[in-house]
Amino acid sequence: xxxxxxxxxxxxxxxxxxxxxxxxxxxxxxxxxxxxxxxxxxxxxxxxxxxxxxxxxxxxxxxxxxxxxxxxxxxxxxxxxxxxxxxxxxxxxxxxxxxxxxxxxxxxxxxxxxxxxxxxxxxxxxxxxxxxxxxxxxxxxxxxxxxxxxxxxxxxxxxxxxxxxxxxxxxxxxxxxxxxxxxxxxxxxxxxxxxxxxxxxxxxxxxxxxxxxxxxxxxxxxxxxxxxxxxxxxxxxxxxxxxxxxxxxxxxxxxxxxxxxxxxxxxxxxxxxxxxxxxxxxxxxxxxxxxxxxxxxxxxxxxxxxxxxxxxxxxxxxxxxxxxxxxxxxxxxxxxxxxxxxxxxxxxxxxxxxxxxxxxxxxxxxxxxxxxxxxxxxxxxxxxxxxxxxxxxxxxxxxxxxxxxxxxxxxxxxxxxxxxxxxxxxxxxxxxxxxxxxxxxxxxxxxxxxxxxxxxxxxxxxxxxxxxxxxx
Numbered sequence: 001x002x003x004x005x006x007x008x009x010x011x012x013x014x015x016x017x018x019x020x021x022x023x024x025x026x027x028x029x030x031x032x033x034x035x036x037x038x039x040x041x042x043x044x045x046x047x048x049x050x051x052x053x054x055x056x057x058x059x060x061x062x063x064x065x066x067x068x069x070x071x072x073x074x075x076x077x078x079x080x081x082x083x084x085x086x087x088x089x090x091x092x093x094x095x096x097x098x099x100x101x102x103x104x105x106x107x108x109x110x111x112x113x114x115x116x117x118x119x120x121x122x123x124x125x126x127x128x129x130x131x132x133x134x135x136x137x138x139x140x141x142x143x144x145x146x147x148x149x150x151x152x153x154x155x156x157x158x159x160x161x162x163x164x165x166x167x168x169x170x171x172x173x174x175x176x177x178x179x180x181x182x183x184x185x186x187x188x189x190x191x192x193x194x195x196x197x198x199x200x201x202x203x204x205x206x207x208x209x210x211x212x213x214x215x216x217x218x219x220x221x222x223x224x225x226x227x228x229x230x231x232x233x234x235x236x237x238x239x240x241x242x243x244x245x246x247x248x249x250x251x252x253x254x255x256x257x258x259x260x261x262x263x264x265x266x267x268x269x270x271x272x273x274x275x276x277x278x279x280x281x282x283x284x285x286x287x288x289x290x291x292x293x294x295x296x297x298x299x300x301x302x303x304x305x306x307x308x309x310x311x312x313x314x315x316x317x318x319x320x321x322x323x324x325x326x327x328x329x330x331x332x333x334x335x336x337x338x339x340x341x342x343x344x345x346x347x348x349x350x351x352x353x354x355x356x357x358x359x360x361x362x363x364x365x366x367x368x369x370x371x372x373x374x375x376x377x378x379x380x381x382x383x384x385x386x387x388x389x390x391x392x393x394x395x396x397x398x399x400x401x402x403x404x405x406x407x408x409x410x411x412x413x414x415x416x417x418x419x420x421x422x423x424x425x426x427x428x429x430x431x432x433x434x435x436x437x438x439x440x441x442x443x444x445x446x447x448x449x450x451x452x453x454x455x456x457x458x459x460x461x462x463x464x465x466x467x468x469x470x471x472x
Contacts, residue, residue, distance in 0.1 A: 025113070025140075027106040037114050040065040041132045042101055046094035050085055052129035057081065064116050065132060101235045108236050110135045110209055119143055127254040127280050131233035134251075135209040138229040142202055145177040146324055148316060149252045149277065150194075151270040152186025152262035153295045160186060160263040160295065163287055165193040167260070170313035172197025176320075179204065179255050181248055182221065184214055186262045186270075191220060191228070195453060201228040202255065206248040208238035223449040249273040250280075257320045258283030260310060264298030271298050274307070283319055285310045414459070417450050422459055422470065430469040 030038065044055055044065055055065075057079045062068040068075075072089055075081035105112065113120055113134040121143045124130050150168055152160060168178045168190045178194035180187040182203040194201035203224050207213050209232040212221045224230055233251065234244060249272050253259050259277040261284070264270040277284050284307040289296030303309050310316055411419050424439055425431055431439075437447050451468055454460040460468050 025111040025117075026109045027102070027112065028109065030112075034114060034116075036066050037064055037116050038105075038112060038133065039098070039102065040069045041115065042098035043069055043089070043094050045132055046098040046101070047085070047089045048093070049088060052131065054081060054085065055132045056128060056130060059115060059132075104236045105135070108210060110236055111137065111140075113140065113143075113231075121255060123256075124251065124254045127250065129250060130254065131251060133233075135232045135234075135236070136229060137209060137225045138227075139200070140229060142177050142200055142229045143255070145175065145199060146320060147177040147179045147202065147256045148320065149179045149256035149259035149273060149282075150186070150190040150262065151180060151249075151252065151259065151264075151273045152190075153264055153268055153270065154183055154185035154187075155295065156185040156189070156263050157289075157293065157295055159289065160287075161189050164189040164262050167262070167287075167310070167313050167316070168193035168201075169196055171316065172199035172201070174313070174317060175199050176317070177202055179252050181206065181245070181252055181273075182213075182217055182224075183245075184217075188217060188220060190262075191224060192452065192455075195223055195227050196457065203228065203230050204248050204251045204255070205230065205232040205234070206245040207240050208232060208234045208236045210236045211239055213240045219448040219452050222445040223452040226445065226449040227453075245269065246272050250276045253277040253280055253282055256282060257323045258285055258316065260285040260287070260316060261299055261302060261307075262287045263289060263293075263295040264302075265294050266297050266301065268298045271302070274302055283308065283323070285316055285319070411459075414457075415450075415453075417446070418454055418457075418459075421447070421450050422454060425460055425468055425470045428469075430463055430467040433466045433468065436468070 027035065027038065044050060044058070058068040058075070058081070059065070061079050062071065069089075071078070072086060075086050075089075076083050113136050115125075115132055119140050120134075148171055150164065150171075152164065156164075164186050171178055172194040173196075175198065177199045178190050178201045180190045180201065180203060182188065182191065182205060191201045191203055201224060203221070205211070205213070209230060212218045221230070231251065232238075233247075238244070246269070249269070253273050253276040256277070259273055259282055261270050261274055264274075264286075274284050274286075284302060286299040286302040286307040287296075287310050288299060288303060291300070299307075308315065308319060411422055414422060420440060421436060424436060433444070433447055433451065436442070436451075437444055440447070442450075451460060451462070455462060458471060461471050462468055
């Protein structure tokens with residue numbers, strides 16, 4: 001290789017990576033054609049004033065980023081790209097920052113989902129401004145699942161938390177993947193609840209893939225890496241910047257069949273995601289809350305503008321059925337999900353939240369569903385949405401619930417790791433996570449993921465100072 005900086009057809013040497021992601025889809029594991037496409041993608045990404053909408057115009061004309069950069073001289077004629085943008089690209093001022101990202105991605109061993117990868121989701125390709133590639137950690141197979149974006153207020157109410165947990169848990173056991181942004185509040189609760197079912201969750205970051213933000217979500221981030229999928233279009237090392245989060249939102253909606261807003265004030269960032277969803281032709285759903293709650297005012301506005309009001313999970317599932325090429329009659333009968341036309345378990349969840357919050361907590365009303373509503377359920381191992389919903393769902397986690405008259409959760413349906421951690425915690429009043437790791441010879445990431453799942457199931461609770469105890 002010459003000492004000259006690499007041009008569009010001259011690919012940098014692969015950097016030996018020292019990160020933990022050795023193997024397929026990392027820079028070190030890519031074949032020559034994949035490395036070429038990644039370099040061409042970086043060239044486009046780092047050309048000033050060349051953004052996602054221009055990338056899309058190029059990729060509608062050319063079969064790949066590399067094919068596009070080879071024909072830059074004809075962009076004006078073939079794609080209507082402004083001559084000044086062509087000049088900027090051909091100046092090759094992009095080479096310095098592109099090479100820096102190349103080296104950073106290689107050194108960290110980050111997995112890359114290229115535009116030319118068959119796993120790149122078709123729904124995301126179709127939006128007006130798709131990312132040219134994505135960094136990821138976790139199960140990329142979730143990208144082929146039907147997904148629903150779930151967003152809401154960072155300063156959410158207890159009722160909002162209870163509603164989010166119930167809706168996302170039901171979506172997940174129905175095989176629908178929850179897509180959200182790993183922000184505080186509703187986003188975090190959506191991810192936690194969805195991890196409990198086989199639909200799982202996708203977190204789309206507004207930072208680089210190596211940045212955990214907000215920092216208090218470190219355990220949740222680790223759990224999603226283990227049991228879900230982390231996505232980011234931003235280079236490793238990218239720290240939180242306000243401008244990046246609205247960009248992130250278009251990917252949340254782009255991956256989804258529809259976007260559900262649980263709580264949002266009138267100027268909430270969640271409404272940006274709903275706006276993207278409308279522009280992308282996605283369904284928009286909103287949970288109506290108390291008329292006195294500021295965090296519900298944005299949802300009320302969405303419903304006035306035509307968003308579908310959601311009173312139970314069935315309202316979402318029935319609407320997305322036709323988008324999957326299904327007839328409503330394909331769904332199983334409601335069964336226990338909405339007895340007597342109501343989602344009783346959602347009511348119960350809200351009642352529990354009110355009990356915890358006190359009399360001042362305002363309830364989210366759950367009126368009778370509209371006539372003809374059916375429980376929506378589709379996917380491998382289909383079964384009823386409610387009641388005994390986990391029966392017949394391969395690999396699904398069953399909830400570990402405490403019966404009213406008993407003092408401890410049932411451990412029969414815990415995974416072996418969950419049972420080990422639970423039984424160890426049951427032997428003492430509380431235990432620091434480091435002590436648990438030493439006792440079980442676990443890495444911190446694994447311990448965090450297992451403890452988070454036990455928290456979701458209601459079996460353990462986190463105490464101050466990273467101590468944990470069983471719930472009694």
